[in-house]
Amino acid sequence: MAAIATVGPAMPPLSTTLRCAAAIVALLAVSAHAQLFKDPALQALYDAERVADLDAVARKRLADKSDDAQAVLGLAMASLQGSEGPRREAAITRAQACIKAQPQAAECHYALGTVLGVHAMSQGLMKMAGSVGTVKEALLQALALAPQWWPARSAVVEFYLVAPGMLGGSTSKASEVARAASRSAQVKALEARIALAAERFAQALATLQGLQPGTDSALAEDLAAWTASAGFALLGKGQAAQARPVFERLLRDQPQHAVGAYGLGRLLLEQGASAEAIKWLEQAARSRGAAQFPIDYRLGLALQAEGRAEPARAALGRFVASGRGSSKALDDARKRLAPLGGAPA
Structure with missing residues (x-):
């Protein structure tokens, strides 16, 4: 994720603020399947991506005890897995009450x-x-209350790196929070994230790929997420040759996770190898963490490039129906659906 320049005292440009917003969304992707919960039952549901069950269990626990902090966290995590505003509003209200x-x-x-x-x-x-401002204050307070909790520290560093300066962003503060981590591996991981924000991709990748998280599942997930971010950033800069080994390594190290297969599929699609891209994108769709990526959008493009109109229509229709994705991608998918006969019923 590219570093965001500090802006002046006026309202920040749309692109800057939206990049900040998108990165705040990424706070959750970064911590996906990390050790968020103290409660092993809730953690197991989260790890298994059983979102409906996580939501149901959290609601039941909150009905019994309205200030159950672990249940509030469960409700929050479940609310972020879809595009339903009322569910997020309910989770926000619960968090404020808690x-x-x-x-x-x-x-x-x-x-x-x-x-x-x-x-x-x-x-x-x-x-x-x-x-x-409220987002920043809440994350800082979470870290102050639980300085050993990796997801909170990771989220605060992420905020400082992506927020515009007038909204509280600061690379120096990100570095300060990183250096205060309790373990050297965590410090190095966060320093790699800072290098990634500064577009020092080679440095970031060398550090990330040299770290051994051991049994720290939260750190392991962040290492994988930031490695993937470096790969996507390289791909976005037209450096496919440098990006490909990043995704291949992720695929080798985490074969059950969608990120490596998705990254490789997207890379192949952009190189015009749509038939091979379909294979990897379909594998990504069957893998853990698939919901984090716009797989159906890329799959639809690949299928359309291969002249497979009906499956392309189905994939693009699923993507639009989900409502999850950038506005640019959603608009493009809708335009592509029109000549294909519109979204499936």
């Missing part, structure tokens, strides 16, 4: 910061700009 009842519960502050960031982004530029 903070009032249990101001020392780091989970509630983390839940508020992450869900509010995503929800505000979905409501447009003005709402996002008006909510960034």
Whole structure:
């Protein structure tokens, strides 16, 4: 993810604020399947991507105990897996109530910061700009209350790296938070994230790929996510030759996760190898973490390039129906669906 330049005292440009918003959304992707929960039952549901079950269990627990901090976190994580505004609003309300009842519960502050960031982004530029301060405060409080909790520290560093300066962003503060991590591997990982933000991709990758997270599942997930970010950034800069081994390594190291197969499929599609891209994109769609990526959009493009109109229509239709993706990609998918006969019923 590219570094964001500090802007002047006026309202930040749309592109800057939306990049900040998108990165706040990425806070959750970065921590996907990390050790978020103290409660092993909730963590197991989250790891298994059983979103409906996680939501149901969290709601039941909250009905029994309205300030159950772990359940509030569960409700928040479940609310972020779809595009339903009312569910996010309910999660925000629960997090705010939890903070009032249990101001020392780091989970509630983390839940508020992450869900509010995503929800505000979905409501447009003005709402996002008006909510960034609250997002920052909530994440900082989560870290202050639980300095050993990796997801909170990772999220704070991420915020400082992607927020415009007038909205609280600061590379120096990101470095300060990184250096305060409890383990040298965590410090190095966060320093690699800072290098990634500065587009020092070779340095970031060398550090990330040299780290051994051991049994730290949260750190392991961030290492993979940031490695993937470097690969996508290289691909976006037209450096496919440098990006390909990044995705191939992810595919080798995490064969059950979608990120390596998706990255390789996207790369092949951009190189015009649509038939081979379909194979990897279909594998990604069957893998853990598939919901994090616009797989159906890329699959639809590849199928369309191969002249397979009906499956392309189905893939693009699924992507549009999900409502999850950039506005540019969603608009493009809708335009492509029109000559294919529109979205499937």
